[in-house]
Amino acid sequence: MQTYRPNEFAKLIAKTTNTLQRWDREGILKAHRSPTNRRFYTHDQLSEILGVKASKRIALSYCRVSSHGQKDDLRTQQRAVADFCIHAGIAIDEAVTEIGGGLNLKRKQFVRIMALVESRAIHTLVIAHKDRLARFGMDWFEHFLEQHDCKLVVINNEALSPESEMVQDLMAIVHCFSCRLYGLRDYKKLIKEAVIHENPDSV
Incomplete structure (x- = not known):
C-alpha cells in the first residue's frame, strides 16, 4: 500500500500541512499513525479526497492561457479540443480550463491533474499543444504520464499556443x-x- 508523508499529501491535494492538521483534529480526514506515532496518509485517502472512483478511470481535457485578457483564446482552444475529441472518438469525462503561466508548476488545476495521474485516475489526457501543460520539461511529464498508464494526446495545433x-x-x-x-x-x-x-x- 502506497503511503504519503503529510507534506507530500498536502502538495498532491493542493492544501497546506496546517489544513491537514486541522482536518485531523476535527475528524474531517484522520491521519494514520505509525508505530512511532508519525502521521501518514494512504493512496485510498488520496483517491477519496480527489473524488476518484476506484472502478472508473476518466478521460480529461486541459486548456490553458496565461492571462485573463486571453479569455477569447481560451474559448477558441476549448472549442478546438472539443471538436478534435468528437472526431477522434474520445469521450471526455471532464474538461478542465485554467488561467496561469506555463512556467508556474503550482497552478491549482495542474497540480490536481498530476495528482489524479499519480493515483491512476486518468487514462487519457488531451491538450491542444504541449506548452499548454508546461512550457518546459515536457519530456519528464510525458514519462510521468506513461509510467502511470495515462495516454497523452496532443493536437499539436500551434495556432492554439499564442x-x-x-x-x-x-x-x-x-x-x-x-x-x-x-x-x-x-x-x-x-x-x-x-x-x-x-x-x-x-x-
Whole structure:
C-alpha cells in the first residue's frame, strides 16, 4: 500500500500541512499513525479526497492561457479540443480550463491533474499543444504520464499556443537570470569587501 508523508499529501491535494492538521483534529480526514506515532496518509485517502472512483478511470481535457485578457483564446482552444475529441472518438469525462503561466508548476488545476495521474485516475489526457501543460520539461511529464498508464494526446495545433505567451515567458526567464546574475555580482563584491576588511594589508 502506497503511503504519503503529510507534506507530500498536502502538495498532491493542493492544501497546506496546517489544513491537514486541522482536518485531523476535527475528524474531517484522520491521519494514520505509525508505530512511532508519525502521521501518514494512504493512496485510498488520496483517491477519496480527489473524488476518484476506484472502478472508473476518466478521460480529461486541459486548456490553458496565461492571462485573463486571453479569455477569447481560451474559448477558441476549448472549442478546438472539443471538436478534435468528437472526431477522434474520445469521450471526455471532464474538461478542465485554467488561467496561469506555463512556467508556474503550482497552478491549482495542474497540480490536481498530476495528482489524479499519480493515483491512476486518468487514462487519457488531451491538450491542444504541449506548452499548454508546461512550457518546459515536457519530456519528464510525458514519462510521468506513461509510467502511470495515462495516454497523452496532443493536437499539436500551434495556432492554439499564442506567440505572445512565449515572449512573456522568455522575458520572465531572462529577468530571473538577470536578477541572479546581479545578485551574484553583489555577493562577490561583499566577499571582496570582507576579505579586505579582514586582511587590509592584502590591498
